[in-house]
Amino acid sequence: MQRAFLAVIMVGLLCSTLSFFVVLNKLSFMGAGISHAMLGGIAAGVLLGVNPLYTGAVSAVFIALLIGYISKQGKMQEDTAIGILFATGMALGITLISFKEGYYPELFSLLFGNVLAVSAADLWFLVTVLIIVLLFVSIFFKELLAISFDEELARANGLPVAFLYMGLLVSLSLTVVASVMVVGVVLASALLVIPAAAGYRLSKNYRFMLFFSIIIGVTSGIAGLVFSFNYDVPSGASIVLCSATVFFVSLIASLTVQRR
Amino acid sequence: MDERGVVVKTEGLSMLLNGSVILEDINLGIYPGEMVCIIGPNGAGKTTLLRILLGLVRPTSGTVTVFGVSPRDLGEKRDLIGYMPQKPLYQRNFPLSVLDVVAMGAVTKSTMGRPLSRLQRNMALQGLEKVGLQELAGYPFNELSGGQQQRVFLARALSKAPCLLFLDEPNAGLDLPTQGRFFKLLKELQEKDGLTVVMVSHDLAVVAAYANRLLCINRSMHVHGSPADVLNSPLLGEAYRCEYEVLFGRGRG
Structure with a gap:
């Protein structure tokens, strides 16, 4: 339980920080796409007997960079590239899993999330991801904000836009992996959208x-x-429902304030 | 043409995109303290030319120098350049205050990885003062009127105290009185601070009243010179491919 609390706090911090850029850059579909497409990497880990989180992380970073490269080349729309890789990764995952005989409970945890099953190794992985992502975001925060608001000016000011954007996508993919640990592949994108979407309703300033x-x-x-523990419901769904409740409360609060 | 002190220079500049000619053999020189306006019809290559001068696009052939070097090799000299891109390019509904937007002008390669200094923040405030919006520093940017937003973007372009200012359609979407105030402010800054201003505009009547020189392009350079020379040249109509009286609305009933 102690591990689960630590994991939830770290994932909450990570996802809510990245969700700030996901919402401002309209990357919600990117989060959903990466989380589903990484199923291929997770299944490969299961087949190879490697921690599926590690193979999932490698595939998530690869997919994010591929989507970024394709869209920045201007040869294809970003959402088209995500749509293709989303389905391809899922199909690859399903195919690879069909080769595995018997029941594999960890795979079920990765699909639907089970924070109570987080191991000490998973926790260390999470600490590493947290340090890497928060360091990148805090060092380049104002530059990331600048490319998000006006990429043309950022380029004219000499900022390395491609490096910053790819760095943001790598951070996003690592955060998706962290989110998968807690809420699973199916619900991972929720933690990357809801916190900042609620924050946006509550404030007119980015800080x-x-x-x-x-x-x-x-x-x-x-x-x-806590809800999941007390009422014996799946932790991933419980966390997402709590976030969604806060979002709808913030939405109603902001609409009420606007009307006055 | 006197080569000394030239700020921006192009020679034989051409640009092809997917086999189509966007710009062809453009030769120009812009001198310190000038206000030069690039005019021409839609699709003439005006914005592309401006983006080449900024080093955002690589020309297919020809040479470009800004402060004596290629725009892609400007290094710290890039901090001497202010830029106001076309209005539709920024993200709307972004939760930024007016001062946040202006301070972003100072976020350059040379400030990467470190917070903006007190001096840079003060310069952002001074930029706002120059456009007369200092009292709105803490106000949400996305709640300003179109004219106020354009002034904020001008303040952002001025926030590095530049020597050279590039403006792309700065009067787009502004009503006539606001356009007049905007260009008057620009002229004051040019005369007081010795700014070199290069702008792209559609509005011949307005820019003719304020610019020192007009460059009329439609893929190639058709005519350039003082506003009076350019507006009285038959080459202007050739560039716009229509009778140029129509451009000013003369002869309407």
Whole structure:
């Protein structure tokens, strides 16, 4: 249980920070695409007897960079590339899993999330991802904000836009992997959208939006875990439902304020 | 043409895109303290020319120099350049204050990985003062009117205290009185601070009143010179492929 709380807090912090850029850059479909497409990598790990989280992480980073490369080349729309890789990764995962005989409970956990099954090794993996992603985001925060708001000006000011965008996508893919640990492949994108979407409703300034996003991400994770523990419901679904509740409350609150 | 002190220079500049000629054999020189306006019909290659001068697009052939070097090798000299891109290019509904938007002008390669200094923040505030919007510094940017947003973008372009300013359609979407105020402000900054201004515009009547020189292009350079020379040249109609009286609305009933 202690591990589960630590995992939920770290994933909440990570996802809510990245969700700030996901919402502002309209990358919600990217998060869903990466989480589903990485099923191929997860299944490969299961077949090879390697921790599927590690193979899933490698495939997630590869997919994110591939989507970024294809869209930046301008040869294909970003959502088209995501749509193709989304389905391809899922199909690959299903095909690879069919080669495995017998029942594999860890795979079920990765599909639908089971934070109570997080191992010590998973926790160390999470700490590593947290340090890498938060270091990148905090060092280049103002540059990431600048390319998100006006990429043309950022280029004219000499910022290495391709490096920053690819760095953001790698951070996003690693965060998706962390999210999969807690809520699973199917619900992973929820943690990358809901906290900042709620924060956006509550504030007109990005500083407060980020602050609310982090508070909502971490607290709804903890609340979801407690609810799951007390009422014996799946932890992933419970955490996402708690986040969604906060979002709808913030939506109603912002609409009420606007009307006044 | 006196080569000394030239800020922007192109020689034999051409640009092809997917086999189509976008720009052909453009030769120009822009001098310190000038306000030069690039005019021409839609699809004439004006924005492409501006983006080449900024080093955002590589020309197919010819040479370009800005402050004596290729725009792609400007290094720290890039901090001497202010840029105001076309309005539709930025993300709307972004939760930024007016001062946040202006301060973004100072986010360059030379400030990467470190917070903006107090000096840079003060310069952003000074930029806002120059456009007369300092009292709106903390106001949400996306709640401003179109004219106010254009002034904020001008303040952002000025936030590095540049020597050279590139503006792409700065008067797009502004009503006539706001356009007048905007160009008057630009002219004041040019005369007071010695700014070199290069802008792209559709609006001949407005820019003719403020620019020192007009460059009329439609893929190639058709005519350039003082506003009076250009507007009285038969080559202007050739560039726009229509009777140029129509451009100013003369002869309408």
